[in-house]
Amino acid sequence: MTTMFTGNYYCRIGMGLVTALAGACAADGDADLEASGEPTSEQSQPLATCGWGDTAYVRTGFFNGGNRLDVVSPDGNKVHTYLAGAPFKYAARAVTEGWGASGYTWTGDFDGNGLTDLASASGGNVRMKLASDTGFSSETWTVPNDWGPTALTFAADFSGDGKTDIASAEGGTIHHHITGSYAFTSSNIPITDAWGSSALTFAADFTGDGKADIASASGGNVYMKISTGPSFSSDTWTIANQWGSSSYTYAADFTGDGKADIASASGANVYMKVSTGTGFSSQTWPVTSAWGSAGYTFVADFNGDGLPDLASVDGDNIYMKLSVDGSSFTSATWHVNSPWGPSALTHAGDFTGDGKADLVTFSGCQVTLHRSTGAGFETVIY
Ligand SMILES: [Ca+2]
Numbered sequence: 001m002t003t004m005f006t007g008n009y010y011c012r013i014g015m016g017l018v019t020a021l022a023g024a025c026a027a028d029g030d031a032d033l034e035a036s037g038e039p040t041s042e043q044s045q046p047l048a049t050c051g052w053g054d055t056a057y058v059r060t061g062f063f064n065g066g067n068r069l070d071v072v073s074p075d076g077n078k079v080h081t082y083l084a085g086a087p088f089k090y091a092a093r094a095v096t097e098g099w100g101a102s103g104y105t106w107t108g109d110f111d112g113n114g115l116t117d118l119a120s121a122s123g124g125n126v127r128m129k130l131a132s133d134t135g136f137s138s139e140t141w142t143v144p145n146d147w148g149p150t151a152l153t154f155a156a157d158f159s160g161d162g163k164t165d166i167a168s169a170e171g172g173t174i175h176h177h178i179t180g181s182y183a184f185t186s187s188n189i190p191i192t193d194a195w196g197s198s199a200l201t202f203a204a205d206f207t208g209d210g211k212a213d214i215a216s217a218s219g220g221n222v223y224m225k226i227s228t229g230p231s232f233s234s235d236t237w238t239i240a241n242q243w244g245s246s247s248y249t250y251a252a253d254f255t256g257d258g259k260a261d262i263a264s265a266s267g268a269n270v271y272m273k274v275s276t277g278t279g280f281s282s283q284t285w286p287v288t289s290a291w292g293s294a295g296y297t298f299v300a301d302f303n304g305d306g307l308p309d310l311a312s313v314d315g316d317n318i319y320m321k322l323s324v325d326g327s328s329f330t331s332a333t334w335h336v337n338s339p340w341g342p343s344a345l346t347h348a349g350d351f352t353g354d355g356k357a358d359l360v361t362f363s364g365c366q367v368t369l370h371r372s373t374g375a376g377f378e379t380v381i382y
Pocket residue numbers: 204205206207208209210211212213226227
């Protein structure tokens with residue numbers, strides 16, 4: 001991170017802020033966020049201006065580096081950018097207009113510089129907005145105009161080189177776009193035409209080799225398309241046929257061994273499909289049967305132990321299922337006292353950079369941050 005700024009600098013020390021000399025915030029990757037000519041405060045400091053495009057395009061990512069998750073809202077020839085900090089900072093970043101459908105708009109690090117980019121496919125053109133610390137550079141990368149449905153199209157690092165690729169499945173073919181140097185190399189990979197429901201199809205690294213795979217579940221079978229790097233091999237992994245609703249089913253590494261697992265919640269049970277790398281072991285992790293709606297239920301590491309937890313918002317109650325050693329959940333209710341913006345403007349992630357996932361919700365220019373302490377939420381309204 002560069003540190004060429006004017007004005008005062010503020011570094012986080014615990015929950016407070018202290019003034020510091022330029023460069024003295026090196027331990028905090030987001031030192032630039034505190035750079036300001038005006039005093040900054042942890043207390044209420046509403047955004048003076050803001051803007052939102054179609055909420056279907058709102059995404060989170062590390063758009064200016066650092067360790068705090070940011071929020072963006074693409075809108076024609078600009079990207080409304082909300083950089084996390086105390087307070088959040090708003091900027092309308094200019095881009096070349098050109099967006100595909102929201103379902104074909106992804107985040108990922110396509111140029112490998114560590115920052116989150118935006119890619120939006122429209123026919124044979126993938127409109128790229130490549131992030132730097134100060135804005136986006138707009139490019140168009142071309143691919144053959146062959147796409148499967150949005151639910152079977154994924155941006156993930158399938159080749160394992162650290163850059164995000166795109167794979168779009170259509171029957172017995174994966175249209176594979178591996179990211180090279182500011183361009184995709186496209187090929188059609190033949191795979192077994194065996195698919196479960198699109199809502200139960202996930203891209204994640206289920207084998208633990210650093211390359212994202214595709215898993216598609218149907219009853220007692222999970223149809224696997226396992227990345228080999230340049231290609232995919234097909235396999236079927238069997239499981240216990242126990243599922244919650246697809247809208248409460250998540251792929252993440254719940255056990256912390258580097259292999260993605262599948263968790264499907266139904267009332268007081270979370271049905272776990274725990275990856276062994278070559279199959280799934282079926283387990284049931286009991287929880288309290290307290291859930292908010294699916295659109296306000298999030299998977300992230302809220303208690304900072306490195307393992308994903310579940311948080312389900314129901315008004316002032318947030319029903320937490322917190323990881324315990326990667327082998328069970330403990331249930332708790334964390335309380336807040338604040339209204340919620342729409343689910344499309346409500347996100348979970350580490351917006352404070354302390355390793356614990358927070359919740360943020362926007363209502364127009366008001367930002368409400370529910371900051372995790374690891375044992376509860378503290379609310380700050382900007
Ligand atoms: Ca893999």
